[in-house]
Amino acid sequence: DQQVKQNSPSLSVQEGRISILNCDYTNSMFDYFLWYKKYPAEGPTFLISISSIKDKNEDGRFTVFLNKSAKHLSLHIVPSQPGDSAVYFCAASFQGAQKLVFGQGTRLTINP
Amino acid sequence: DVKVTQSSRYLVKRTGEKVFLECVQDMDHENMFWYRQDPGLGLRLIYFSYDVKMKEKGDIPEGYSVSREKKERFSLILESASTNQTSMYLCASSLWIEQFFGPGTRLTVL
Numbered sequence: 001d002q003q004v005k006q007n008s009p010s011l012s013v014q015e016g017r018i019s020i021l022n023c024d025y026t027n028s029m030f031d032y033f034l035w036y037k038k039y040p041a042e043g044p045t046f047l048i049s050i051s052s053i054k055d056k057n058e059d060g061r062f063t064v065f066l067n068k069s070a071k072h073l074s075l076h077i078v079p080s081q082p083g084d085s086a087v088y089f090c091a092a093s094f095q096g097a098q099k100l101v102f103g104q105g106t107r108l109t110i111n112p
Numbered sequence: 113d114v115k116v117t118q119s120s121r122y123l124v125k126r127t128g129e130k131v132f133l134e135c136v137q138d139m140d141h142e143n144m145f146w147y148r149q150d151p152g153l154g155l156r157l158i159y160f161s162y163d164v165k166m167k168e169k170g171d172i173p174e175g176y177s178v179s180r181e182k183k184e185r186f187s188l189i190l191e192s193a194s195t196n197q198t199s200m201y202l203c204a205s206s207l208w209i210e211q212f213f214g215p216g217t218r219l220t221v222l
Binding site for chain 2: 099
């Protein structure tokens with residue numbers, strides 16, 4: 001039972017354009033969401049998060065949008081840069097729980 | 113800065129061997145986790161620990177055990193390695209929700 005789904009295994013975007021990565025979840029009890037970025041042969045690193053009391057959180061080139069009614073979140077990267085090429089994982093949690101539930105990941109490739 | 117270190121970056125073992133993967137964190141975090149990452153499956157939780165000597169099963173604990181004798185150290189044990197345990201193993205620690213990951217151990221079981 002995949003509670004967090006990233007339905008696009010890969011995405012290719014031109015440098016300078018917007019990258020949009022999507023994530024869907026099924027459990028309405030989730031109330032905190034995170035995005036992680038992972039380079040090959042390295043561990044994932046935290047990128048940005050959002051609480052369910054918000055619908056948008058911004059940090060520099062990265063913005064996460066949360067649509068609770070649709071159980072959908074997205075990560076926008078503007079403008080995309082070659083260093084953004086990596087695998088991106090979304091993750092979800094409940095308040096008070098320490099566990100994260102991860103999606104399958106989306107491999108983002110930024111083309112020059 | 114939180115630092116999570118794992119004992120090996122690459123490991124090759126034979127079927128049936130006992131394998132120990134070690135993880136150490138230096139930020140006094142209560143929570144520690146072991147995941148495996150496989151293509152198309154994302155990160156799957158094997159075991160986690162909320163405190164010293166405490167352990168909880170994750171989603172895929174079969175074939176694995178863990179040990180947490182000290183707060184900073186969390187070990188993953190493969191009692192008898194099998195080829196389907198070839199994977200990338202990631203350790204993480206956390207104080208609250210955000211988890212900090214080590215660099216991973218690429219384990220190959222022949």
